[in-house]
Amino acid sequence: MHHITWTALLLSVTLSVSSGGNVLVFPLDGSHWVNMKVLVEELHSRGHSITVVRASDSWYIKEESPHYSAITIPTAGTFLQEFFGTFAKSMLNIRKEQKFSWPHLMLQFEVINMFSEMHRQMCEMMAMMFQDKVLMKSLTDAKFDVVLTDPAVGGGVLLARRLSLPLVLNVRWTVHGEAHYAIAPSPLSYVPYPGAELTDKMTFSQRVQNMLTYAFSLFQMQMIVAPHYTAFCKRFFGPEVDYFSLFQDADIWLMRNDFTFEFPRPTMPNVVYMSGFHCKPTRTLPVDLEEFVQSSGEHGVIIMSLGTLFAELPSDISEEIAAAFAQLPQKVIWRHKGAKPSSLGNNTLLVDWIPQNDLLGHPKTKVFVAHGGTNGVQEAIYHGIPIVGLPIVFDQPDNLSRMVARGTAKVLDIATLDRAVFVEALRAVLYEPSYTENMQRLSRIHHDQPMKPLDRAIFWIEFVMRHGGAPHLRTQSFRMSWMAYHSIDVILTLLMALLLLVIIMFLAIKKCFSVLFKKKVKSD
Structure with a gap:
């Protein structure tokens, strides 16, 4: 104390x-x-x-x-x-x-x-x-x-x-x-x-x-x-x-x-x-990372990060992911902890930490494999990089569903992931231009503001x-109470007043007909 x-x-x-x-x-x-x-x-x-x-x-x-x-x-x-x-x-x-x-x-x-x-x-x-x-x-x-x-x-x-x-x-x-x-x-x-x-x-x-x-x-x-x-x-x-x-x-x-x-x-x-x-313009990458990115040539780079909590995946999932990456011509930078997957290809670099914002802003980056946290999704929008989503928990599935609705992402179930499905999703986002075009359109909208x-x-x-x-x-x-907020009390009061007015009018008309009927009987 x-x-x-x-x-x-x-x-x-x-x-x-x-x-x-x-x-x-x-x-x-x-x-x-x-x-x-x-x-x-x-x-x-x-x-x-x-x-x-x-x-x-x-x-x-x-x-x-x-x-x-x-x-x-x-x-x-x-x-x-x-x-x-x-x-x-x-x-x-x-x-x-x-x-x-x-x-x-x-x-x-x-x-x-x-x-x-x-x-x-x-x-x-x-x-x-x-x-x-x-x-x-x-x-x-x-x-x-x-x-x-x-x-x-x-x-x-x-x-x-x-x-x-x-x-x-x-x-x-x-x-x-x-x-x-x-x-x-x-x-x-x-x-x-x-x-x-x-x-x-x-x-x-x-x-x-x-x-x-x-x-x-x-x-x-x-x-x-x-x-x-x-x-x-x-x-x-x-x-x-x-x-x-x-x-x-x-x-x-x-x-x-x-x-x-x-x-x-x-x-x-x-x-x-x-x-x-929290997004910032891209800064220069460390020399070794920049050399690896440049070695991708015309194919470009895929960035994968599932955040701090999920950096260490179960080995069977890691093996499927690594095997899928190995089938692609792109270079891959994967934030990964734990044992090195046996299926890891020569095109994939495993790192404990990545300068995520700077990598997403690099002109050779093509796809972001992400878990769908708010920070990462916003960085992807900022830099115009489409997403292959592997949501796990909390708000991640919902965040990525919004990106799917805008045509900027494909989402997979990481718990049942296999290499064939993962490769198919990666190729779709890499080679179907609509994903990149839609994300870049969102990026232009995001940047086009006065402040x-x-x-x-x-x-x-x-x-x-x-x-x-x-x-x-x-x-x-x-x-305000729920009733006052929705004006239920006002509506009920007005309805009661309307009902009362109708009753009064009904009774008045009834009285008028009664008086007229009596006069007619007397005249007869």
């Missing part, structure tokens, strides 16, 4: 003399930190002082950095490389069975329990921080201008509430799922819910599927998220505070996608699209810092 306290006290002094703004960053580890780090470094380059809250067992987030100071919180979190790596291997093994089985059902429960435990430990870490009076005082005294956080976990949102600071989200996912569903109208009739792998043109059966996917997701969130954050808010903020309203009350939502990737849908004034903000996505993101963070928030852009619709 003393480690936290002294670090924070030192920061409060350091930050007070900074000429720029003071930004408190609460990131999510793993691949999410990769893009948050881009914002951190850019803010630092513009003279702002950055403080990053990190767990002591952080995977990617280092304690020492020239770009930020760190507050390290002692914790034994479960959302580590080893934990997710074990889960990824389990998912692959279950999918290889090609049927819905008892182990498959158990894996679904394991996913629920895993994320529930992640959020439980997040609330535990935040409780530790909130109860450390010296730490909280030092954070208050540091006079931060804004909290920048990834709302896929709730720590930064809770901290912003406790410190009464403006809140900016670096977001695609919140604790409840895709971010648009938190604040923007999202009609399920034409807005495909992530996970359903649908487009904005749905048949009746697909709309049923979309609705059921959405309902099941809400059910999962109630099991995974609600118990932990509800209890936390009741303890520290009082029973009247709904935890998710704290997310919805954020000033700016920096959205890590745009409408080259997303299907057209309603949005809100405080949603700022910054798709591809670079990173500059736009930084502008809005600094806007919030200059003005102490952006309440004029925040909708209050989430504070």
